[in-house]
Amino acid sequence: MDAVAYFPDESDVRLIETEKPSPADGEVLVRTLEVGIDGSDRRIVAGDIGGQPPNGENHLVLGHEAVGVVCDPNGSAFEAGDVVTPLVRRSPDHETRFDTNGELDMAPPGTFHERGITGMHGYMAEYFTSDPAHLVRIPDAIASYGFLVEPASLIEKSLEQAFAARSAFDWRPESAFVLGNGNLGLLATVRLETGEEFARTYCLGRRDRPDPTIDVIEGVGSTYVDSRELPVAAFADEHDPVDYVFETTGYPKHAVDAVFALAPNGVATVQGIPDESMTFDVDCGAFHSELVVTNKALLGVVNSRKRHFEAAVEWLETAPKPLLDELVTGRYGLDEIDAAFEDSPDTLKSVLSFDG
Amino acid sequence: MDAVAYFPDESDVRLIETEKPSPADGEVLVRTLEVGIDGSDRRIVAGDIGGQPPNGENHLVLGHEAVGVVCDPNGSAFEAGDVVTPLVRRSPDHETRFDTNGELDMAPPGTFHERGITGMHGYMAEYFTSDPAHLVRIPDAIASYGFLVEPASLIEKSLEQAFAARSAFDWRPESAFVLGNGNLGLLATVRLETGEEFARTYCLGRRDRPDPTIDVIEGVGSTYVDSRELPVAAFADEHDPVDYVFETTGYPKHAVDAVFALAPNGVATVQGIPDESMTFDVDCGAFHSELVVTNKALLGVVNSRKRHFEAAVEWLETAPKPLLDELVTGRYGLDEIDAAFEDSPDTLKSVLSFDG
Numbered sequence: 001m002d003a004v005a006y007f008p009d010e011s012d013v014r015l016i017e018t019e020k021p022s023p024a025d026g027e028v029l030v031r032t033l034e035v036g037i038d039g040s041d042r043r044i045v046a047g048d049i050g051g052q053p054p055n056g057e058n059h060l061v062l063g064h065e066a067v068g069v070v071c072d073p074n075g076s077a078f079e080a081g082d083v084v085t086p087l088v089r090r091s092p093d094h095e096t097r098f099d100t101n102g103e104l105d106m107a108p109p110g111t112f113h114e115r116g117i118t119g120m121h122g123y124m125a126e127y128f129t130s131d132p133a134h135l136v137r138i139p140d141a142i143a144s145y146g147f148l149v150e151p152a153s154l155i156e157k158s159l160e161q162a163f164a165a166r167s168a169f170d171w172r173p174e175s176a177f178v179l180g181n182g183n184l185g186l187l188a189t190v191r192l193e194t195g196e197e198f199a200r201t202y203c204l205g206r207r208d209r210p211d212p213t214i215d216v217i218e219g220v221g222s223t224y225v226d227s228r229e230l231p232v233a234a235f236a237d238e239h240d241p242v243d244y245v246f247e248t249t250g251y252p253k254h255a256v257d258a259v260f261a262l263a264p265n266g267v268a269t270v271q272g273i274p275d276e277s278m279t280f281d282v283d284c285g286a287f288h289s290e291l292v293v294t295n296k297a298l299l300g301v302v303n304s305r306k307r308h309f310e311a312a313v314e315w316l317e318t319a320p321k322p323l324l325d326e327l328v329t330g331r332y333g334l335d336e337i338d339a340a341f342e343d344s345p346d347t348l349k350s351v352l353s354f355d356g
Numbered sequence: 357m358d359a360v361a362y363f364p365d366e367s368d369v370r371l372i373e374t375e376k377p378s379p380a381d382g383e384v385l386v387r388t389l390e391v392g393i394d395g396s397d398r399r400i401v402a403g404d405i406g407g408q409p410p411n412g413e414n415h416l417v418l419g420h421e422a423v424g425v426v427c428d429p430n431g432s433a434f435e436a437g438d439v440v441t442p443l444v445r446r447s448p449d450h451e452t453r454f455d456t457n458g459e460l461d462m463a464p465p466g467t468f469h470e471r472g473i474t475g476m477h478g479y480m481a482e483y484f485t486s487d488p489a490h491l492v493r494i495p496d497a498i499a500s501y502g503f504l505v506e507p508a509s510l511i512e513k514s515l516e517q518a519f520a521a522r523s524a525f526d527w528r529p530e531s532a533f534v535l536g537n538g539n540l541g542l543l544a545t546v547r548l549e550t551g552e553e554f555a556r557t558y559c560l561g562r563r564d565r566p567d568p569t570i571d572v573i574e575g576v577g578s579t580y581v582d583s584r585e586l587p588v589a590a591f592a593d594e595h596d597p598v599d600y601v602f603e604t605t606g607y608p609k610h611a612v613d614a615v616f617a618l619a620p621n622g623v624a625t626v627q628g629i630p631d632e633s634m635t636f637d638v639d640c641g642a643f644h645s646e647l648v649v650t651n652k653a654l655l656g657v658v659n660s661r662k663r664h665f666e667a668a669v670e671w672l673e674t675a676p677k678p679l680l681d682e683l684v685t686g687r688y689g690l691d692e693i694d695a696a697f698e699d700s701p702d703t704l705k706s707v708l709s710f711d712g
Contacts, residue, residue, distance in 0.1 A: 041509045101525075106621055108619075108620040109650065121516045156504055167520045170457050177589065252641040270648050279641075283634075284611060291654065291655070292658050293465060295656055295658055297656070299654075
């Protein structure tokens with residue numbers, strides 16, 4: 001079968017011919033429909049993060065935002081024809097409590113692989129196998145948005161963590177600020193603007209009009225904030241401070257600056273992973289006071305688990321499909337891999353189709 | 357009656373003769389037994405924070421860690437003779453939802469006074485009045501530790517916030533690290549070491565042995581960490597990283613450094629309020645990554661509400677009294693005000709007695 005593999009020693013991504021996997025005992029065989037490409041994929045290919053092949057191999061099959069169809073349920077509760085999307089993390093030894101609990105998203109680094117990211121092959125292949133515990137069924141009606149479940153699940157996890165962190169008092173959030181207009185940032189803007197939690201949202205970018213990301217932001221009813229004119233740390237000088245910040249930029253200073261964009265009792269979740277160490281002059285006195293005096297919270301969030309996938313599916317069912325369609329700027333066949341991985345100002349979400 | 361007042365224009369604290377208060381409709385009259393003195397009191401007196409007298413007055417009666425006896429229940433559910441401790445914040449207009457909800461600890465700055473700290477007279481007087489909603493009954497058996505309820509309630513609020521922030525997964529904390537060996541830090545060390553939440557604790561100081569704070573830390577079974585030898589940011593180089601950090605130093609860099617002392621999924625609460633703005637070189641890349649990749653949380657916590665007072669009372673009932681006694685290094689009469697406010701390496705907790 002065909003698969004898309006990254007060869008770290010050659011810094012190359014290419015289509016390979018590999019053996020169709022046979023499900024082990026209790027594993028489900030899935031035929032891949034589509035796989036989304038995100039910033040992590042591009043950073044792997046650029047040699048910046050992950051990309052570690054499985055033990056003894058020279059390549060890693062990419063892809064962690066997948067949707068497929070069960071072709072061999074292999075005794076599981078799934079049926080042939082079920083549309084499913086797979087979780088990303090796997091525990092190589094199935095021995096940590098995080099694996100047993102279904103909370104691999106909270107497992108400490110070094111105790112798991114991330115399929116398609118590091119240590120274990122991903123889903124950019126015509127078929128893949130998976131423990132059924134790591135598959136989530138999705139309704140046929142949203143099968144063509146199934147590759148959005150994984151990124152949307154991160155937003156659901158962040159919201160869950162944010163609300164949990166504010167659950168010991170009567171929090172009444174009204175506004176949210178998404179930092180970043182990459183594909184996760186735009187998806188978050190659509191999620192937060194169309195969801196029930198917030199009455200208004202903002203989204204940060206650094207682009208001139210006309211621009212397709214600004215079109216999405218304003219199309220959904222959110223407010224575009226140009227970080228070149230209004231940096232995050234100065235946001236509250238011009239707008240009311242917000243109750244929630246969802247960071248996706250990976251710009252290191254945003255973890256600190258987000259706190260200054262928050263209203264009293266606000267919470268910021270940071271999800272972006274900076275490339276490297278980067279030192280800034282920080283007024284730690286102001287940062288520390290700001291946190292304490294107004295009961296603010298700053299949370300790091302990575303990966304997601306089954307219930308977050310399920311929440312994402314629930315949202316995608318109700319989400320306005322034309323808005324989702326606007327996010328997907330390119331579907332590519334297996335003969336267009338280079339084009340699929342390319343990035344440009346007009347690229348929002350690229351998708352690789354295996355169902356050609 | 358006698359009261360201890362701070363005169364900001366004269367930078368002076370002295371005993372004054374003032375009128376015994378008459379409870380307004382529905383207010384309770386309380387006869388003061390003892391009032392604790394903490395870092396905030398000393399910072400007010402030094403002119404560093406708060407100290408604002410009520411409208412039109414030239415002085416502020418100090419004191420926010422009080423215990424007293426109800427002498428006029430005035431139609432409330434209290435009885436004469438009940439031992440009570442009062443909350444600190446009051447809403448001047450009783451109009452915000454935070455006041456209605458009993459969550460003034462979450463109210464935004466500018467919408468409340470803090471009795472004995474800013475805008476409204478405190479409890480260092482032979483008598484005070486209070487809305488009964490802001491009084492918490494305490495058992496007679498711990499009346500002589502009643503001035504510890506207010507600071508202990510801050511620890512309870514921080515624990516509640518920390519556990520809430522970790523409630524969306526199966527968190528299993530084992531260790532806690534208290535930053536600071538002032539009177540709040542020592543009380544927290546005793547609370548966290550003798551409570552059920554953590555199996556082991558550490559407490560940070562910068563003192564040479566022999567030292568009474570190290571005696572308390574080690575006496576309760578905690579481990580003393582000398583910040584001159586092992587700064588917070590390097591803590592995890594020598595010890596296992598901790599699940600919880602409780603910061604009391606107000607040293608601005610500790611809000612950032614605490615994150616590096618945390619184990620994956622750990623949470624730090626910061627309570628110290630830095631004196632002023634203070635800029636450091638911060639590796640924001642490392643800080644941001646550390647938060648995200650290991651799902652860490654950083655929470656600011658200020659003040660506390662009724663249920664935190666009640667939780668503090670519950671803990672004080674079971675707390676080993678000899679340990680609490682060790683924390684109280686001086687009880688002073690009204691003729692010894694200067695001595696009561698003095699600080700020294702041997703001063704842990706000073707208490708002003710009105711029951712002489």
